[in-house]
Amino acid sequence: MRRFLRSTGFKIFLAVIATLLAGTIAAAVSHNNSTPATSVTSAVFGPLQRLSSFVSNGISNFSVNFKSSASLSGDNKKLENEIASLREQLVGFEQAKQKIKLYEEFLGVKEANPKDKFVSAAVIGRDAADLFHSFTLGKGSLNGVSVNDPVMYGKYLVGVVTKVMPGQCLVSTLLNPAVNVSAYEVRTREAGFVTTTVALSKKGLCTLPGLVSTTAISPGGIVCTSGIGGIYPRDLIIGTVTEVLNDSSNISSYAVIKPGVKIENLEDVFILIDFEGKLSAAQAGN
Amino acid sequence: MRLSRENKNVYIRRFIFAVLILLTAALQNTGGLFPEIFGVRAMLLIPAVVCISMHEREISGIFFGLFGGLLWDAFSAGPHSFNAIILTTIGFGCGALIGSIMRNNLVTALLLTSTAVFVYNTLFWFIAYVFKGYAGAGRAYLTFYLPSCLYTIALMPVFYYLVRFIRNKTRKA
Numbered sequence: 297m298r299r300f301l302r303s304t305g306f307k308i309f310l311a312v313i314a315t316l317l318a319g320t321i322a323a324a325v326s327h328n329n330s331t332p333a334t335s336v337t338s339a340v341f342g343p344l345q346r347l348s349s350f351v352s353n354g355i356s357n358f359s360v361n362f363k364s365s366a367s368l369s370g371d372n373k374k375l376e377n378e379i380a381s382l383r384e385q386l387v388g389f390e391q392a393k394q395k396i397k398l399y400e401e402f403l404g405v406k407e408a409n410p411k412d413k414f415v416s417a418a419v420i421g422r423d424a425a426d427l428f429h430s431f432t433l434g435k436g437s438l439n440g441v442s443v444n445d446p447v448m449y450g451k452y453l454v455g456v457v458t459k460v461m462p463g464q465c466l467v468s469t470l471l472n473p474a475v476n477v478s479a480y481e482v483r484t485r486e487a488g489f490v491t492t493t494v495a496l497s498k499k500g501l502c503t504l505p506g507l508v509s510t511t512a513i514s515p516g517g518i519v520c521t522s523g524i525g526g527i528y529p530r531d532l533i534i535g536t537v538t539e540v541l542n543d544s545s546n547i548s549s550y551a552v553i554k555p556g557v558k559i560e561n562l563e564d565v566f567i568l569i570d571f572e573g574k575l576s577a578a579q580a581g582n
Numbered sequence: 583m584r585l586s587r588e589n590k591n592v593y594i595r596r597f598i599f600a601v602l603i604l605l606t607a608a609l610q611n612t613g614g615l616f617p618e619i620f621g622v623r624a625m626l627l628i629p630a631v632v633c634i635s636m637h638e639r640e641i642s643g644i645f646f647g648l649f650g651g652l653l654w655d656a657f658s659a660g661p662h663s664f665n666a667i668i669l670t671t672i673g674f675g676c677g678a679l680i681g682s683i684m685r686n687n688l689v690t691a692l693l694l695t696s697t698a699v700f701v702y703n704t705l706f707w708f709i710a711y712v713f714k715g716y717a718g719a720g721r722a723y724l725t726f727y728l729p730s731c732l733y734t735i736a737l738m739p740v741f742y743y744l745v746r747f748i749r750n751k752t753r754k755a
Contacts, residue, residue: 305640338656348608352615421657422613424623430659494718
């Protein structure tokens with residue numbers, strides 16, 4: 297045992313762990329929430345991740361074409377090729393249509409708030425160990441992104457930036473119980489905060505807890521950000537109320553909310569880097 | 583200064599292993615690139631680090647673990663440096679055990695990978711769910727982290743034989 301503790305391997309191991317822990321302390325006091333080692337790694341290997349993300353999108357398109365071609369008759373080779381080519385165009389068209397819809401919605405938000413500053417970003421990675429659908433975007437502090445910047449898809453709120461590196465940032469989504477968004481229901485004007493639980497997150501749902509038992513909120517109601525707290529701007533859509541239930545632990549009620557976008561399937565989003573009434577990460581208490 | 587043939591092979595082998603870690607990290611961290619089974623994901627970097635350190639021993643194991651951990655941390659929502667610390671420890675531990683008291687074979691690889699995967703997932707679950715007091719943490723462990731362990735362990739032989747193949751090829755070359 298003594299020989300093991302005095303071995304070179306053990307000394308190197310202790311030195312590496314001590315360095316990593318020092319980096320952790322540095323991250324805790326920085327406003328970026330990321331360690332120096334992580335920042336360097338992401339800067340050096342980020343391009344590879346972008347490439348693999350691009351390949352992943354390519355593979356999913358290929359499988360659509362492959363499946364559709366396989367189902368066609370082998371006798372009509374010419375027609376088969378024509379159909380395959382048309383399908384290929386259709387995939388491109390559907391992707392372009394989706395992108396245009398996103399940009400149109402975004403344009404509406406931009407026209408309503410001309411002073412807001414946005415950065416468009418692509419999803420380049422997801423954490424295999426995270427159940428709450430956190431994702432990494434290919435834009436970071438070099439693009440003006442900072443911790444607590446809201447992330448949107450069209451008019452819909454998706455999440456918030458929680459870690460920033462030079463060329464990328466990590467987003468915690470609405471499906472993370474640690475994310476709390478001050479919100480209100482549009483029709484009744486009842487206010488509260490939107491969060492989620494582990495069980496609801498697994499189903500892709502959020503909740504608006506702490507409502508009075510006589511609440512007028514009903515299924516179909518739209519929940520938007522209220523702008524209180526200075527992290528999210530007012531009137532971004534969070535989602536739609538699917539049901540209102542009584543809380544089993546107290547006399548209040550809570551609304552179950554379905555987010556407006558399928559967070560687990562997002563490919564492109566916008567980061568809102570500046571808006572009227574925004575508080576910095578330090579002012580917001582991070 | 584000229585490198586001896588043996589040293590040259592060692593450098594080539596380590597370069598190949600570094601590329602393997604890099605590709606594994608890309609495969610693991612890119613959504614849609616590696617299949618999920620009912621929403622359960624494989625944590626491919628763990629068997630990769632275990633198998634490489636089993637063949638390269640503890641000092642190399644530390645650095646391959648560190649490299650894999652840092653690549654994972656760049657995309658992780660978990661605590662700062664969590665992956666780097668755990669994978670460095672796994673790399674060192676597996677290398678040291680094979681160098682002193684265990685044999686290098688598939689059964690040992692299965693044992694070490696299973697231990698590493700369960701330790702990683704349980705620690706992550708404890709820090710990310712239990713310490714934060716989330717309701718339904720136990721259910722998340724049973725429905726996501728435990729199946730993830732099994733999925734990851736099932737893929738371990740691929741890494742074991744791949745690493746062994748690379749090692750044998752670079753030894754003979």
